[in-house]
Amino acid sequence: MRRSRLLTRVLVGEVVLFAAIGLVTSGLAAYTLFARLTSEFSSKGTAIATSIANASDELILTRDASTIQSLVDQFRQIRGVGYVFVVDGDGTIVSHTFVPAVPAELQAIPHRRWTERGGDQILQQDVRVAGGGDYIDVSAPVLAGVAGSVHVGMDRGVIRADITSAIVTQLLVLVGIFAVAVAVAAVVVGRIARPLSTLTAHAHQVAQQSFDAGFDADEATLGPLASGHDEIGELARAFLAMERVVSTNIGRLRQLAGELAHYNETLEATVAARTRELQEKNAALQTTLEELKQAQEQMVRQEKMASLGALTAGIAHEIKNPLNFVNNFADLSRELAGELREDLERGGTALDPSIAADVPEILDQLQLNLSKIKEHGVRADGIVRSMLLHSRGTAGQRQPTDINALVRDAVNLAYHGMRALDSNFQIGLDIDVDPAAGPIDAVPQDLMRALLNIANNACYAAYHRRERADGVGRVTVHTRAAGEGAVEVRIRDNGEGIPDEVRARIFEPFFTTKPAGQGTGLGLSICHDIIVERHGGRLSVETERGQFTEFIIVLPNRSLNVH
Amino acid sequence: MTDGSGRMRLAAPLAILAGLALLSGPAARAARAPEPIVLAMSAAFTGPSRGLGIELYRGSLAYFAEVNAHGGVDGRPIVVKAYDDGYNPAPAIYNTIKAIEQDHAFLLFNYVGTPTVTRVLPLLKRYGSRSIYLFFPFTGAQPQREPPYDGEVFNLRASYRDETYALVDHFASVGRKRIAILYQADAYGRSGWDGVRRALTAHRLTLAAEATYQRGTPYATHLTAQVDILRRAQPDAVIAIGAYAACAAFVRDAVNAGWRLPVANVSFVGSENMLNLLLGEERSAGRDYTSMLVNSEVVPSYEDLTLPAVVEYRALMQRHAPKAPAVADLAGYRLLDFNFAGFEGFLNAKVIVEALRRMHGDLDPARLKTVVESMRDLDLGIDAPISFGPNRHQALQYVYFAGVERGRWVPVVDWQRWKR
Numbered sequence: 001m002r003r004s005r006l007l008t009r010v011l012v013g014e015v016v017l018f019a020a021i022g023l024v025t026s027g028l029a030a031y032t033l034f035a036r037l038t039s040e041f042s043s044k045g046t047a048i049a050t051s052i053a054n055a056s057d058e059l060i061l062t063r064d065a066s067t068i069q070s071l072v073d074q075f076r077q078i079r080g081v082g083y084v085f086v087v088d089g090d091g092t093i094v095s096h097t098f099v100p101a102v103p104a105e106l107q108a109i110p111h112r113r114w115t116e117r118g119g120d121q122i123l124q125q126d127v128r129v130a131g132g133g134d135y136i137d138v139s140a141p142v143l144a145g146v147a148g149s150v151h152v153g154m155d156r157g158v159i160r161a162d163i164t165s166a167i168v169t170q171l172l173v174l175v176g177i178f179a180v181a182v183a184v185a186a187v188v189v190g191r192i193a194r195p196l197s198t199l200t201a202h203a204h205q206v207a208q209q210s211f212d213a214g215f216d217a218d219e220a221t222l223g224p225l226a227s228g229h230d231e232i233g234e235l236a237r238a239f240l241a242m243e244r245v246v247s248t249n250i251g252r253l254r255q256l257a258g259e260l261a262h263y264n265e266t267l268e269a270t271v272a273a274r275t276r277e278l279q280e281k282n283a284a285l286q287t288t289l290e291e292l293k294q295a296q297e298q299m300v301r302q303e304k305m306a307s308l309g310a311l312t313a314g315i316a317h318e319i320k321n322p323l324n325f326v327n328n329f330a331d332l333s334r335e336l337a338g339e340l341r342e343d344l345e346r347g348g349t350a351l352d353p354s355i356a357a358d359v360p361e362i363l364d365q366l367q368l369n370l371s372k373i374k375e376h377g378v379r380a381d382g383i384v385r386s387m388l389l390h391s392r393g394t395a396g397q398r399q400p401t402d403i404n405a406l407v408r409d410a411v412n413l414a415y416h417g418m419r420a421l422d423s424n425f426q427i428g429l430d431i432d433v434d435p436a437a438g439p440i441d442a443v444p445q446d447l448m449r450a451l452l453n454i455a456n457n458a459c460y461a462a463y464h465r466r467e468r469a470d471g472v473g474r475v476t477v478h479t480r481a482a483g484e485g486a487v488e489v490r491i492r493d494n495g496e497g498i499p500d501e502v503r504a505r506i507f508e509p510f511f512t513t514k515p516a517g518q519g520t521g522l523g524l525s526i527c528h529d530i531i532v533e534r535h536g537g538r539l540s541v542e543t544e545r546g547q548f549t550e551f552i553i554v555l556p557n558r559s560l561n562v563h
Numbered sequence: 564m565t566d567g568s569g570r571m572r573l574a575a576p577l578a579i580l581a582g583l584a585l586l587s588g589p590a591a592r593a594a595r596a597p598e599p600i601v602l603a604m605s606a607a608f609t610g611p612s613r614g615l616g617i618e619l620y621r622g623s624l625a626y627f628a629e630v631n632a633h634g635g636v637d638g639r640p641i642v643v644k645a646y647d648d649g650y651n652p653a654p655a656i657y658n659t660i661k662a663i664e665q666d667h668a669f670l671l672f673n674y675v676g677t678p679t680v681t682r683v684l685p686l687l688k689r690y691g692s693r694s695i696y697l698f699f700p701f702t703g704a705q706p707q708r709e710p711p712y713d714g715e716v717f718n719l720r721a722s723y724r725d726e727t728y729a730l731v732d733h734f735a736s737v738g739r740k741r742i743a744i745l746y747q748a749d750a751y752g753r754s755g756w757d758g759v760r761r762a763l764t765a766h767r768l769t770l771a772a773e774a775t776y777q778r779g780t781p782y783a784t785h786l787t788a789q790v791d792i793l794r795r796a797q798p799d800a801v802i803a804i805g806a807y808a809a810c811a812a813f814v815r816d817a818v819n820a821g822w823r824l825p826v827a828n829v830s831f832v833g834s835e836n837m838l839n840l841l842l843g844e845e846r847s848a849g850r851d852y853t854s855m856l857v858n859s860e861v862v863p864s865y866e867d868l869t870l871p872a873v874v875e876y877r878a879l880m881q882r883h884a885p886k887a888p889a890v891a892d893l894a895g896y897r898l899l900d901f902n903f904a905g906f907e908g909f910l911n912a913k914v915i916v917e918a919l920r921r922m923h924g925d926l927d928p929a930r931l932k933t934v935v936e937s938m939r940d941l942d943l944g945i946d947a948p949i950s951f952g953p954n955r956h957q958a959l960q961y962v963y964f965a966g967v968e969r970g971r972w973v974p975v976v977d978w979q980r981w982k983r
Contacts, residue, residue: 069749073652098775100792
């Protein structure tokens, strides 16, 4: 606890006061005692000298010196008597109390004849004996000095010792009183100083605006003080009132400051949000810009494809005519071979039997070869037709279209296209068409394009699932009559499936998941356009991650949009 | 002494019983042990001068023991009741009052010391109606030899004045006329001082120097200041009026200071105690501290076997081997065989017994003074018959001198030894 300055001051005051009292009273006592004791010793010495003188006239004159010595010795015992000696009428010291000898200073005291001065007066003088102290020498005449005189030396050393003893005692008492006073002062001042220092400590806290403890805590500390009925109580109450006002004001100020701080924070957050939005928009713009660049590339590529398509159509058209010749003459040659067989059966006996035996066998072989030529020729014709169909663009007319054939052609074309691009391409292919699915009114070129696109995707996905456990990619295709002439086509692959975030965007133009350069991002968008927009059909996709993807195409028969 | 006091305590209640029975004294007394004659002795049995009291007591007791062994005086044993005053006046006064009022002493006997005796003297006046007398105090001071107290005191020994006159005369006779004095700062010392001064005045001389010492000064104290004071006056001899401890210390310090001159002590000094101290000093220091001593004595030398009293004293001392009284402090004190104080006590006892015998069984104190004063030419065996009379309470005036030879006090026969 901090030492009370008030207590210190009171103590210093007490010390000064007591020092002053001690000095003054000691000085006064010393002076008084000195005067009193000197006077007292003088009269004592006078009394002793007088009584010895009165008793010793006869002793000096008539008796042995031991008698007066005996008398003198008794008075020597009295306190304060330093020495006694008796001088006879001749000036000889006949009795004394000195050891080892009468000091020279006292031997030098001249013997007086009191009669000459008249009377029996007592003489006093101060005597200082070298190494023997200070004395008040009181001398009394014996028989008016005729018989001698008696000298009594009152010891001033005893006076000094008495004064010292008295003053020491007084000072000890004073120190005792001082100690009591200090203790009392410490208690009293402590009662005043402790509340004051409590108040001071709180005042310091208030000055430092330290309201952390809260006003209630202050009230708890100062409450006992404030309940007092003295000045300290009033001071504490006034302090509490003041503190209450200050506390309220400070609270209001703090509230305002808090609001201000809140506004500042909000402003920052808003600015940050705006900045973030701008950054996002910038990013979006950047993305759009990149998409635009991709679209531009796509368009360039498409342009190339379009010209490739035109070239392909031209080539296919040119190949179709010779192919027609091959097919037609293969048929014709087979019929001719049949007629030759019939002719041979009717007139073959004319021939050498060994030759006749070989001819049917050769004819069989010839007819088989011609069948093969016809079969592959038809097949080539189909391919060329498909190429023409695909490359002919949108210029096609609505016509009744065999959806099953169209689906079969599209899937086959996709499959073989893949194989043409990649010699390692190998997947399983199941095509299951419903014969009940009749022809529908559609633009076959457009529909072919859409189906080919979807089949392409399926083959691609199935092929790229080779790393799966069973290791076999498979594409399954179904057609089914869906009532009222509508047809449903399902093209399913066991590929990786489509992630949800991708699935939502697959019909957007230019959206692709293929590596750059391998896809235009327009395929499904065009499919959607063809099936939904132009044919009033529905295009949906079902998929499961890691399992399958299935495109479901529903085409109505007679609800063609007006084009 | 313990026996005596025990008997006293027993006697008082018995006496009361006897009184109640209204029987006559002699009849009752005959029925029990004879009542002792109590002599009260207040003396120094403790302190630096205890040797005086102890040896004086023992010398007396040697004779009383012999008397008591032969039936006492008229059938009553003599008992010395000892009181210690330590050589201080106040206890001496209290002891005396107690002896008279409580212990019913028949007389006061063998008191030791001038400062004590001079203060007791007024008591004798106070108890004058009871006929209390002081017999043979061991002091040569004048007050008990002069009015107004000469009537209450009987002195056997010569006075200090006698001793100092004799010493001064003898010193003067051998040319030693510058006499210095060392004396005890009290009535005793002053008495000797007075005697020396008067003696010198008679020779038209004055004191060469004087120095004092405090009564009770022990041997261990150095008296070099006194030696210096006296030596400055270059005296021919020093007369010391003191007790043995201080006087021996003075001689020791003088010799140690290289100062050798005759030092005379008066009888009170206790010559044997002094000699023992200085002989001890001689043994330890290996130098002579005793050859310059010349003491005045008031009884003949106990070495003088031509005197019947000396022979008797020695015989009785050996026969009874008296002990010190119970009050004595014997710590560090060795009882002496024969000595001046003891011989003086022996002679004192001899006179008292003679006085008591001359009362012929009627121990009325009022008769005591008359009986003693009627003694004439009593032969104690010291070749000096003594007499008392109404105006003569001083029996002896003889002064003897003793010097040290071979560690013993021997009579001085030729003062030429100290011729200057």
